[in-house]
Amino acid sequence: MDFLYTCETLKLEFPLAEPEEAKFVILGVPFDGTTSFKPGARFGPTLIRHATLNLESYILDYDVDIAEFPIADIGDVAVVAGDPRKTADRVMETIKELKRVNPSATPILLGGEHSQTLGAVEALKPASYVVFDAHLDLRESYEDNPYNHACVARRISELGVREAMFGIRSGTREEVEYAEREGIAWVHARDYDFEAFVELVKPLPEPIYLSVDIDVFDLSLVPSTGTPEAGGLGFWDVVEAVEWLVENKRIAGFDIMEVAGSELGDVTALTAAKLLFYFIGAMGTRRP
Numbered sequence: 001m002d003f004l005y006t007c008e009t010l011k012l013e014f015p016l017a018e019p020e021e022a023k024f025v026i027l028g029v030p031f032d033g034t035t036s037f038k039p040g041a042r043f044g045p046t047l048i049r050h051a052t053l054n055l056e057s058y059i060l061d062y063d064v065d066i067a068e069f070p071i072a073d074i075g076d077v078a079v080v081a082g083d084p085r086k087t088a089d090r091v092m093e094t095i096k097e098l099k100r101v102n103p104s105a106t107p108i109l110l111g112g113e114h115s116q117t118l119g120a121v122e123a124l125k126p127a128s129y130v131v132f133d134a135h136l137d138l139r140e141s142y143e144d145n146p147y148n149h150a151c152v153a154r155r156i157s158e159l160g161v162r163e164a165m166f167g168i169r170s171g172t173r174e175e176v177e178y179a180e181r182e183g184i185a186w187v188h189a190r191d192y193d194f195e196a197f198v199e200l201v202k203p204l205p206e207p208i209y210l211s212v213d214i215d216v217f218d219l220s221l222v223p224s225t226g227t228p229e230a231g232g233l234g235f236w237d238v239v240e241a242v243e244w245l246v247e248n249k250r251i252a253g254f255d256i257m258e259v260a261g262s263e264l265g266d267v268t269a270l271t272a273a274k275l276l277f278y279f280i281g282a283m284g285t286r287r288p
Ligand SMILES: N=C(N)NCCCCNCCCN
Pocket: 036, 135, 136, 137, 149, 150, 151, 227
């Protein structure tokens, strides 16, 4: 099928399913219009797809081959350069189009700036937002733009979506106060462990939108992300949390955002691609 706002790009190498029949539908969002530190998020989706070429589709610890799952790749959203709100509108429209033809599809966004998660959340209307991120992203506005990536969790919270955040190690006093006022739970990267995660997400209403800002990982794993921060989580920390959510909660959608770089084979994209495979593997083998 044709979507109004997508364009062709490098696709995954798997035998791909049509979006109408797929269980997983990948959509790239190559937007980097509000990046303030390191550039390159516009290359994120292409870098992740390319990085998948390095990976086996068979997942050893699950004994599953994700190439056997119905996965569609509908390409990238045609971005409105420099305008995060208009681009997020296109993300929203694209996901709505998809859900009209395939209500049971799980959309997977590959970014691109975290600002674009807002469009996916607006389309899917989850009850809760679980996010792995170095940053609180709770600013009212940043650099004169309320749709800057540093504001995305604030905009989502204003929609009445419950939030829980993990791996945090950067924010302002105002953001911390906002979280406190609104009852938004967050766990500092220093205090993160699996038990703390389960305790906070267990009571959250479903369905859940799960967002991984790649900068949640220690910067050794994601050196090219736009606003890297030392002291982050390890790879298996996040995989284990994803596995718990997939097993125990209904997932409305998933994303891996803030992947950036300027060279194929970038470490950051390799981290993202591996996480993508684990998410699909875990979802594809969950108990019905
Ligand atoms: N969500 C984000 N990526 N936020 C990062 C915002 C950039 C804050 N730099 C502040 C630097 C002060 N000297």
